[in-house]
Amino acid sequence: MLVIKLALRNLLRNRRRTILSLLLIAFGTAALFLFRGYGVDVAAMTRESAIRQVWHLRIATEAFWDGERYGYDYLIAPEVLAGVREILAEEPQVVSYTTGLSLMGLLGTEEKGTTTFLAIGVEPGNPVPPPEIKEGRPLKDGDLGAMLITQDLARELGLQPGDNLVVKARTIDGLYHAANAEVAGIYHVPGLGGNMVIAPVSFNQMMRGTDRISTIAVKLADHGATEEVALRVQRALEENDLAGLRVKTWQELADFHHQLVLFLNLIFGFIGLVIFVLVFFSVLEALTMAFFERIREVGTVRAIGTRRHQVFGMFLSEGVLLGLFSGLLGVALGWGIGSLINVAGLTYNSP
Amino acid sequence: MGNRVSYQRRRAHLQLPIAGETLPFRIALGLDVAWAPFLLGLVATTISAIYPAYRAAKLEIASALRFV
Numbered sequence: 001m002l003v004i005k006l007a008l009r010n011l012l013r014n015r016r017r018t019i020l021s022l023l024l025i026a027f028g029t030a031a032l033f034l035f036r037g038y039g040v041d042v043a044a045m046t047r048e049s050a051i052r053q054v055w056h057l058r059i060a061t062e063a064f065w066d067g068e069r070y071g072y073d074y075l076i077a078p079e080v081l082a083g084v085r086e087i088l089a090e091e092p093q094v095v096s097y098t099t100g101l102s103l104m105g106l107l108g109t110e111e112k113g114t115t116t117f118l119a120i121g122v123e124p125g126n127p128v129p130p131p132e133i134k135e136g137r138p139l140k141d142g143d144l145g146a147m148l149i150t151q152d153l154a155r156e157l158g159l160q161p162g163d164n165l166v167v168k169a170r171t172i173d174g175l176y177h178a179a180n181a182e183v184a185g186i187y188h189v190p191g192l193g194g195n196m197v198i199a200p201v202s203f204n205q206m207m208r209g210t211d212r213i214s215t216i217a218v219k220l221a222d223h224g225a226t227e228e229v230a231l232r233v234q235r236a237l238e239e240n241d242l243a244g245l246r247v248k249t250w251q252e253l254a255d256f257h258h259q260l261v262l263f264l265n266l267i268f269g270f271i272g273l274v275i276f277v278l279v280f281f282s283v284l285e286a287l288t289m290a291f292f293e294r295i296r297e298v299g300t301v302r303a304i305g306t307r308r309h310q311v312f313g314m315f316l317s318e319g320v321l322l323g324l325f326s327g328l329l330g331v332a333l334g335w336g337i338g339s340l341i342n343v344a345g346l347t348y349n350s351p
Numbered sequence: 352m353g354n355r356v357s358y359q360r361r362r363a364h365l366q367l368p369i370a371g372e373t374l375p376f377r378i379a380l381g382l383d384v385a386w387a388p389f390l391l392g393l394v395a396t397t398i399s400a401i402y403p404a405y406r407a408a409k410l411e412i413a414s415a416l417r418f419v
Contacts, residue, residue, distance in 0.1 A: 037379045272388075323397055
């Protein structure tokens with residue numbers, strides 16, 4: 001206790017030097033706090049975004065995940081899908097799921113020309129987070145030839161909700177197939193390509209001449225249960241002779257999220273190292289100066305019976321106290337600036 | 352000869368439509384954020400105090416009092 005009291009007195013004795021060291025460490029701590037706070041928030045947002053995009057689990061065939069096969073043997077047959085539906089129905093963590101099948105081809109009208117497109121197939125009745133509909137309506141149950149198109153595509157082809165389109169695509173047998181479709185709505189999602197169309201999975205199946213699907217996206221009630229449910233579902237698939245299917249978690253599929261977290265950690269580590277070195281040398285200098293100024297004092301306290309380790313403790317306590325106070329001040333400062341930034345409500349568009 | 356389906360094209364299957372949004376510029380303010388900067392400052396300060404403390408502890412009484 002006496003050591004702490006003495007350390008405090010010594011810190012207060014040379015206030016200017018103490019305040020300078022305190023401010024330097026506090027600003028360094030605050031800067032680190034703010035950067036880390038930003039990094040944690042960005043990581044949480046990309047995690048949410050990744051989950052919204054791929055959902056918690058994806059089920060597909062091994063061939064689909066391998067990625068370098070020929071033909072369409074990677075598609076999931078209806079009888080296999082029925083087995084998966086049974087397994088998912090028994091899993092309490094599953095909130096919803098949707099089957100998917102994409103489609104590529106040409107779409108357009110005779111008057112306005114054609115362009116290429118990539119259609120994401122979804123089950124309209126499923127609570128997929130709907131994109132922002134700018135005009136028209138979202139997809140609904142029973143829609144077959146209805147599509148949501150991007151604003152870019154609507155502009156390019158001069159399309160409006162209710163307009164009819166001719167869609168041409170190749171079936172899995174390699175034949176060309178044309179069908180009519182209607183523009184149900186025009187949506188906007190930053191980052192999704194200008195020719196990205198959202199269509200009912202049944203439409204994509206019809207166009208590709210198959211009753212199969214490529215993946216099943218599963219949404220869970222609890223993020224934290226992802227790994228555990230993935231293992232359970234995988235085990236259930238194997239027990240039900242559906243071993244050709246493999247479950248992947250969003251963590252396995254969200255490359256961008258992992259890269260971003262790694263990048264932010266690297267930057268945090270670098271800034272942390274710079275601030276560490278800065279604090280180290282400035283405090284070293286301040287305390288060494290204090291030592292030289294107090295040589296006589298050290299001799300006196302040693303002469304009246306103070307042991308070496310007590311002198312060591314006295315100086316070390318000064319450093320620890322300085323670190324504690326400036327750390328707390330830095331966190332408080334970072335907290336204050338962070339709160340101001342949060343209150344200001346600044347926004348930016350995701351890259 | 353079958354149709355070659357590229358990996359990129361299969362990856363397109365993974366995408367579901369997401370709600371477009373403008374992202375808020377926010378700073379997470381929890382204790383889980385604060386501990387690392389606080390600890391880093393504390394450790395840097397403590398380590399930098401070791402050398403002066405060692406020098407002070409090693410000081411001989413006679414040589415220190417020479418300045419009196």
